[in-house]
Amino acid sequence: MLASAMTLMRTKADFIRQFIRNPRHMGSITPSSQALCRAMAQEVDWSAAHRIAELGAGDGVLTRVLLQNMLPQSALEVFEISPPLVQKLRRIDDPRLQVRDCSAELMEGHYDVIMSGLPLLSLPPQTRQAILAAAHRALAPNGVFVQFQYTSLTQADLSRYFTWQRRRVLRNMPPAWVYRCTRHFRT
Numbered sequence: 001m002l003a004s005a006m007t008l009m010r011t012k013a014d015f016i017r018q019f020i021r022n023p024r025h026m027g028s029i030t031p032s033s034q035a036l037c038r039a040m041a042q043e044v045d046w047s048a049a050h051r052i053a054e055l056g057a058g059d060g061v062l063t064r065v066l067l068q069n070m071l072p073q074s075a076l077e078v079f080e081i082s083p084p085l086v087q088k089l090r091r092i093d094d095p096r097l098q099v100r101d102c103s104a105e106l107m108e109g110h111y112d113v114i115m116s117g118l119p120l121l122s123l124p125p126q127t128r129q130a131i132l133a134a135a136h137r138a139l140a141p142n143g144v145f146v147q148f149q150y151t152s153l154t155q156a157d158l159s160r161y162f163t164w165q166r167r168r169v170l171r172n173m174p175p176a177w178v179y180r181c182t183r184h185f186r187t
């Protein structure tokens with residue numbers, strides 16, 4: 001029991017160190033659970049997902065689940081601003097993966113799917129709006145944007161750009177909401 005707790009702490013050490021340095025950017029002291037990653041992946045039709053982005057990839061816990069679900073010919077571009085976590089992501093050996101060491105609002109591609117673990121609520125409001133506007137621009141007309149959050153407090157921001165449905169995932173610390181967002185064209 002103690003040994004497995006120590007192993008868990010070791011594998012999450014980079015993430016926890018980054019949280020201590022910059023809690024507002026990290027938003028959470030530990031990476032997402034497998035249950036949360038699976039719930040996010042279940043929101044996607046993988047047979048139609050060719051160009052995928054992940055915003056705020058952290059230590060790659062969700063990245064690995066995305067790579068498991070993706071078609072062999074699909075491509076995944078991930079955005080992460082923490083240099084040690086970028087290094088960790090670059091160690092994932094998969095030719096479909098490209099790691100961008102810049103803020104998510106600088107995304108310029110066109111994507112069928114955008115997955116996000118960004119802590120929207122703790123980001124400065126201007127950054128939050130810039131990221132949501134960039135995601136809206138980058139998402140294909142029939143694309144899907146999947147964002148998890150720990151509270152409902154960013155719903156008004158999501159509603160400016162997207163139509164969404166949400167579901168609760170209890171098996172995560174803390175429990176989370178998974179928002180499945182699609183574009184609306186009123187903005």
Ligand SMILES: C[S@@+](CC[C@H](N)C(=O)[O-])C[C@H]1O[C@@H](n2cnc3c(N)ncnc32)[C@H](O)[C@@H]1O
Pocket residue numbers: 025026027028030031032055056057058059060061062079080081082085102103104105116117118119127
């Ligand atoms: C809550 S963690 C989520 C990490 C991982 N996706 C997971 O589910 O465990 C949020 C991540 O977003 C990154 N981040 C924060 N602001 C960002 C930004 N503007 N652009 C890209 N990444 C950002 C942080 O460095 C952190 O790794």
